[in-house]
Amino acid sequence: MSPGQIAALVAAGAFVLLVLLLAIPLIKLGRTLDEATVAIRKAHQNSDPLFDEANTTLTHVNTQLERVDGITANAKAVTGNVSALTSLFTATLGSPLVKVAALSYGVSKAVKARRKAAQEPNKHARRRPRKGGKR
Template sequence: MSGGEVAGLLVAVFWAILVSFLAVALARLAVTLRAAGRLVEELTDRVVPLLGEATDTVRSAQTQLDRVDAIAGDIREVTANASALSTTVSSTFGGPLVKVAAFGYGVRRALARRRTTGDPAST
């Protein structure tokens, strides 16, 4: 055997070992990819129902927020109406009540003065 034949034989052996390692690596990669595919399928089977439930929850929350918004609007309206009613009652009865209170105070004060001065007309 000549040096060229030995070199060719070494290259062929090296090439066979390299191809064997690549074949083993590709086989392991195929197993890993199959396992990843199964994992993705299982995850999809579990996540899809959860997404449906999350969508239902968000819709329910939106419905509740719409109700709360409507209630808040009603409360604003009631508050405005109560304020208007308070203003109306105050302007309607406030003036006359102040006058009645002032008149009552004046009458009490006059009666108190008559009692303290000893006015004969009061007996």
């Protein structure tokens, strides 16, 4: 055997050793990819019922939102009616009612003042005699 043939045998042995060392991680990677494929398949199978339930839930939520929208519209109409009623009350009865309240307040103050004046002795009724003058 010539030195070239020996070198070729050593190189071939190193190449076989390199292929064997690289084959082990490649086999493990293939197993990992197989497990990932199985996991993805299971997740896909389990996601269908989840999406169906999510669609059902969204349908119910939309139904409830439509009801809330109707309630909100009714509340808006009631608010408008109350506002119109308040404006009508203010225009028709508000001003006269304020005038009547002011008049009754003034009358009650005047009556109280007269009663108080009637209960107290009249201070101005007695006059002092003038100095040096006739009475």
